[in-house]
Amino acid sequence: MNLKAIFLSAIVGTVVLLVGVSHNVWGEKPEKESICSACHVEYRSLLPALHPSLQKEPVPSCLDCHEPAVSEEPLTNAFSALIHLGHKDSADCLECHTWKEESSFDLPHPGAALGKPSDEDMHWIEKAFDAWADSPYLASLHASHAVTCSGCHGKNLPLMDDTVENERCLACHGPMEKLVERSAPQDFPDRNPHQSHLGEIACTVCHRSHWESEVYCLGCHQNFDMKIPGAK
Amino acid sequence: MGNQDGDGKKSFTRRDFLKATGGAMAVAGITTGGLAFASGKAGTAELPKKWDETVDVLIIGSGFAGLSAACEASKAGAKVVVLEKMPTYGGNSIINGGVYAASDSKLKLRKKLNLGEDSVDLHTEDTLKGGDRYNFPELVEILAKGSPEALNWMIEEAGVELRDALTRAGGHSAYRTHTVTAGIGYGFTDPLRKLAESRGVEIRLGSEVTRIWRKDPESPVSGVTVKRGRRESDIAVSRALVLASGGFSRDVKMRQMFNPSIVPEFNTTNQPGATGEMIRFAQAIGADTLQLNFIQLYPFAEPETGILDTPAVYPFNGVGYGMIYVSKEGKRFVNELERRDVCSFAQIKLGLKPTYSIFNEAMVLKMGGSAKEVEDGMAKGRFVRADSISELAAKTGLPAGPLQETVDKYNQYLKDKNDPDFKKPITDSMIPLQEGPFYAVAQWPAVHHCMGGLRINKDTQVIDIWGKPIPRFYAAGEVTGGIHGSNRLGSNAIPDCIVFGRIAGTNAAKEKPAA
Numbered sequence: 001m002n003l004k005a006i007f008l009s010a011i012v013g014t015v016v017l018l019v020g021v022s023h024n025v026w027g028e029k030p031e032k033e034s035i036c037s038a039c040h041v042e043y044r045s046l047l048p049a050l051h052p053s054l055q056k057e058p059v060p061s062c063l064d065c066h067e068p069a070v071s072e073e074p075l076t077n078a079f080s081a082l083i084h085l086g087h088k089d090s091a092d093c094l095e096c097h098t099w100k101e102e103s104s105f106d107l108p109h110p111g112a113a114l115g116k117p118s119d120e121d122m123h124w125i126e127k128a129f130d131a132w133a134d135s136p137y138l139a140s141l142h143a144s145h146a147v148t149c150s151g152c153h154g155k156n157l158p159l160m161d162d163t164v165e166n167e168r169c170l171a172c173h174g175p176m177e178k179l180v181e182r183s184a185p186q187d188f189p190d191r192n193p194h195q196s197h198l199g200e201i202a203c204t205v206c207h208r209s210h211w212e213s214e215v216y217c218l219g220c221h222q223n224f225d226m227k228i229p230g231a232k
Numbered sequence: 233m234g235n236q237d238g239d240g241k242k243s244f245t246r247r248d249f250l251k252a253t254g255g256a257m258a259v260a261g262i263t264t265g266g267l268a269f270a271s272g273k274a275g276t277a278e279l280p281k282k283w284d285e286t287v288d289v290l291i292i293g294s295g296f297a298g299l300s301a302a303c304e305a306s307k308a309g310a311k312v313v314v315l316e317k318m319p320t321y322g323g324n325s326i327i328n329g330g331v332y333a334a335s336d337s338k339l340k341l342r343k344k345l346n347l348g349e350d351s352v353d354l355h356t357e358d359t360l361k362g363g364d365r366y367n368f369p370e371l372v373e374i375l376a377k378g379s380p381e382a383l384n385w386m387i388e389e390a391g392v393e394l395r396d397a398l399t400r401a402g403g404h405s406a407y408r409t410h411t412v413t414a415g416i417g418y419g420f421t422d423p424l425r426k427l428a429e430s431r432g433v434e435i436r437l438g439s440e441v442t443r444i445w446r447k448d449p450e451s452p453v454s455g456v457t458v459k460r461g462r463r464e465s466d467i468a469v470s471r472a473l474v475l476a477s478g479g480f481s482r483d484v485k486m487r488q489m490f491n492p493s494i495v496p497e498f499n500t501t502n503q504p505g506a507t508g509e510m511i512r513f514a515q516a517i518g519a520d521t522l523q524l525n526f527i528q529l530y531p532f533a534e535p536e537t538g539i540l541d542t543p544a545v546y547p548f549n550g551v552g553y554g555m556i557y558v559s560k561e562g563k564r565f566v567n568e569l570e571r572r573d574v575c576s577f578a579q580i581k582l583g584l585k586p587t588y589s590i591f592n593e594a595m596v597l598k599m600g601g602s603a604k605e606v607e608d609g610m611a612k613g614r615f616v617r618a619d620s621i622s623e624l625a626a627k628t629g630l631p632a633g634p635l636q637e638t639v640d641k642y643n644q645y646l647k648d649k650n651d652p653d654f655k656k657p658i659t660d661s662m663i664p665l666q667e668g669p670f671y672a673v674a675q676w677p678a679v680h681h682c683m684g685g686l687r688i689n690k691d692t693q694v695i696d697i698w699g700k701p702i703p704r705f706y707a708a709g710e711v712t713g714g715i716h717g718s719n720r721l722g723s724n725a726i727p728d729c730i731v732f733g734r735i736a737g738t739n740a741a742k743e744k745p746a747a
Contacts, residue, residue, distance in 0.1 A: 124462075160461065160462055160463065161460065161461030161462055161463055187611070188608070188611060188612055190608060197326070197327065197416055197418050198320050198322065198326060198327075198418070199322075199326075199418060199422055201319070201320045202319060202320075202437070204319070205319040205320055216319070216320070219503065219504045220327070220503060220504070220537075220539060221537065221539060222537050223536060223537055
């Protein structure tokens, strides 16, 4: 069993734990009790070999260990990251989530409102999820490190054309000085993409998560040898 | 052009009419099937029934002209939004060479550095002569007169810093070219952007205008459609729209439509956004254009890519201090104080790419260069340094004998104060190429600046094809035409943008808000 498979099975298991067992975490009973158990009858076997034993009764909640990651702060190993990783292949958001156009996008319980996407937004959210689940782009790289939507976009789901501010990227990848240092070219220090003659620019000018990244410098400096992940 | 008083009266009448009918927006709102010139679809389209947003002064483009207009319009109390198509602000301005022509300034550099005389009249005359008098004197006068004041304004209000140097550049008959300390346009755009933002200006990046709205040939501009990401929205202008969207040097097709000789094989110094579509959208609502065939080549771009990097500014700044240009055969081929078009075509006529600028250490600081720039340029292989002319020849591959002969002859010309070969006017500030170290930098022409563009009047109002100002429509900077004629003098671009940008911003803010 490779690492990915371990991860996936771990997550599938946690769903059952959440919905089937630990209502108290959310305070109220979910609207759709069978949402997970409809597919997952038995979950213990889905946990990865390295997962701590869950023999004790009653079974503890996933959320006792894995935070839900619906806060403004980026988290790793968060519950929502794990659960999405486990369902990367089933792209239909509404298998678990509920959505009312331009009114709510929710989990099947109150208190976790994730924004008000329109029909068009949903179309792009699904595409964005696909790129996160499996693509040569940076979103996929984030997924492999268990960084989910909220890790970059915060509490609410990103709507169509929402972008990510530099501070958000720098929360994990910063501070800027560190990036400047890391990207300083050996040969010509003034060809540093993170400290250029364009001043402070958006990270997303070059680094795009859900589609192809692009070295903006090359738009003019065609002979520069510069490469970034997620670009051609 | 001109005919201000009559036009002013007419536009006042139109405004009155609009006021009486409930204002431009209301008119737009109730109109069905109204003419909008902005479409390729047989010229008819309905104005947006509902606008997503209304702003006082909407500015298209975030370069020198757009930022200057934004600074002035916001200072006058208008709510200002700047739309920038690219994901970064600044357009060509932020990567520009950072040189600014002014006959004077509060720094009094000419006097301080003992570099002779200059005047507004002389700057005006040089500019007219350099443009073969295709330029409109009343606009050139505004440029030359406004340039020192605009420079002082940037120093005082925005905190722009200049180097302690003044150069005489091709086509100028005086030492009047100032260099910003940063040595690149960023040294102007950054303080201007900060000034604009401190006054409440909002700069929206990645926001591409796809249409300008105007009901009919008698109406003011109503607004624009903007594409941001995948969404389009319609923004109404309450006071005015200001175009400051630059030229079209990066658009090979458009270049060739007006000047077939600017073939695709030419490199360009321009950033990818310089594609000229705003000129087309303005034409679509009746704006007049002129002289779109006048497209400038920058004679000294980096030969392989056409980049105007820091070393590529040296050939421009060095000639007033004695720099020479030589062909691959080691011979001079032009009066180095000539205009850009002359220097460019002299190279192209040689048919041997590239050519070289030759200078020595003593010229570097005087021409506004720096030791660091020289070292950086050396490291990148752009500058070649040698202790003797023969060594320089060996390092560049130029023929040693002819190059030495050229230099010796030229040094004698400086002593004689006479250049019998190319009639270069020799000045006392020119330094002979006697003492090393010597430098060479390779150069070749690349498409650089569009002299033609929208027809404007002295108030920067855009003029329509019937000769009348289009109400609530202003333009400034490279998007306009008629200021530089057939050939822009180097370092006249920034003053053009700043002076006319400020006028546009000031006048746009003065417009009465649409009811």
